[in-house]
Structures are given as C-alpha cells and as structure tokens.
Amino acid sequence: MDIKKVLLLGGSGFVGTYIANRLSQRGIEVTVPTRRRERTKALIMQPGIEMPEANIRCEKTLTELMRGHDAVINLVGVLHSRDVVLPYSQDFAEAHVELPKKIIAACKASGVRRLVHMSALHADPKGPSEYLRSKGDGEALVMAAQGELDVTVFRPSVIFGLGDSFLSMFASILKKVPFFPLGFGHARFQPVWAADVADAFVDCLGDASTFGQAYELVGPKIYTLRELVDYTKELTGSTATIIPLSEGWAYLQAGLMWLAPQPMLSPDNLRSMEIDSVCEGSWNAPANWRPTALEAIAPTYIALNTPKGKLDSFRFRAGR
DSSP states (O other): OOOOEEEEETTTSHHHHHHHHHHHHTTOEEEOOBSOGGGOHHHHTSTTEEOOBOOTTSHHHHHHHHTTOSEEEEOOOOSOOSOOOSSOOHHHHIIIIIHHHHHHHHHHHHTOOEEEEEOOTTOOTTOSSHHHHHHHHHHHHHHHTBTTBEEEEEEEOOEESTTOSSHHHHHHHHTTOSEEEEEOTTOEEOOEEHHHHHHHHHHHTTOGGGTTEEEEEOOSOOEEHHHHHHHHHHHHTOOOEEEEEOHHHHHHHHHHHHTSSSOSOOHHHHHHTTSOBOOOSSOOOOTTOOOOOHHHHHHHHHSTTSHHHHHHHHHHHTTO
16 A cells, blocks of 8 residues: 555644654655644644644545545544543543544545554543543544544553653653652553654554554553652652652642643543553554663653753754
C-alpha cells in the first residue's frame, strides 16, 4: 500500500508533532487541521506539512479534508472534563466516541480506506474511569469498521518525551516547591517514548499485516508513580520533600486541582490509575517493537539546564 499523503487529526499536539515530523522526514505529505494556525509554527516550517484552519467536529468538513489523502491518523483525545456523568461526560463522548464515528463515516464517504487510531492502554467500556470507558467505546467503533476500512489501533501507556505533560509537569513543580504531596504513588506505569510511538504509527501505514490489529505500546520497564517522581526529582536537582497522601487526601487534592482553569489532575485521572498502566504476561506488540529506555531520554529534556538538554529543546521546537 503506497502512502503519499496523510490527514493527521490532533497533529498539533504532543504526539502529533512527533508523527508529523516522522512523516515529513519520509517524504509523505501531511495535512494537519487546526483551530488556530498561528499557534503551531513549529510544524508550519516543516516541508510537506499543510495546516488548514478547520473544525474537525463537522462530518462534512472531515469528508472534504480527507479527499485526496491515502490515510487518516486520529490522535484526538482529552484527559479532563468539567462534568461528571455516567458512563462519561459530553466532553469525553465528543472527543473519544462521537468524533471516531464521524471519522469512520467521512472515510467511507471520501473513499479513504486506511485509518489508524490512538486508543489507550486498558481502554474498556466497563473501565473505572470516564476516560477509559469513552476510549473503550471509541476503540470498539473503529475495530468494528474493519473490512469496510483498513484499521489499526494503538493502545499506549503513558507517553514521555520533550513536550510531554507527565515528567515535565513533575519537573516544573519539583523545581519550585519545598513539599510535593503525592497520591497513588503505588500506581504502576510502563512509560513509552513519543518517538517510538510515532514510528509505530508511521511504520504501520502501508503494512497490510497490521490491518484489523490492536497493539499495546509500552516501554521496556515498569515503574511506580513514586519511582518516576523520585527519578524526576533527581534529574532536576530538587530538594523537595515527597509527602505520600492517603487515597482520601489524594482525591481531595485532585478535586481541588480539577477546579483550576487548566487542571493538571482530576479525580477521573485517579480512577484511571486504579488499573496499572502496564502489560504483563502475553500482549500484542508491533513487529520488531524495541522500545527505548526512559533513562536514555528523560535526562535530555528534564535537565534542560544542561547544554545537551538546551540543544534538544531547540531541535524539538525547530521540528528536527
């Protein structure tokens, strides 16, 4: 399957930037719809990347955007909602369920068969959180379209890398505070590097053996949240004291943070952490999956006061 042009939905976000860069480097044309073109200057400078301003929530707009493309990649997702509704709020429904429905319909209407979709590790319609339930329903819709479309789904654990909102968030806080209250420190993660995720998405595009498959994307090592915070503290040179919180206090902290204009944490995030974001035993990984160790990458962007860290930061912003 010869892929020459890709519509990348959610392409101006963290992982989207990595995927857009990879596609550009391989000489594949990329269309990245955006609501505010001026906010994505790093991508605009890349060869072969077009960034039209468009409302991708409109099915008709999606259909028009897809015409002339060979594949669609959907990365759109949200971590927070202002409402709490069972099984999930309208924010989660629109991003994780209704949008995939529209994407599938637009693919059929435009004649684009290839669809690659970003889900989440342990996405499940019966999961403990609104996030995981809505991701599970969206993934089910995409997988059900196999046959009429050529679909592949990826389910990553937490993703790290320059520009993330995970280790970078911890680093930013740890540099500023004398105390760091931490809830759910026992929760386990298997962090995966954004560049490895990007390679998996791009490598699968023309590979017919990946059609109808759902793959877990995890790193080579499992960590507790406390271990990740301690490691970030070490990288930043922070002297902050880590204070473990009980479950009740953790939910109170998350509830207060959820009220912020741009929340870093919500009670629903904690509910997601009730299931460890890891793969143990048998699991479905892409062929030749060789994930990069967190320790090989995190120092290059967490410790940005080092010469290499600053250089990596400049390269990321330049899309290199």
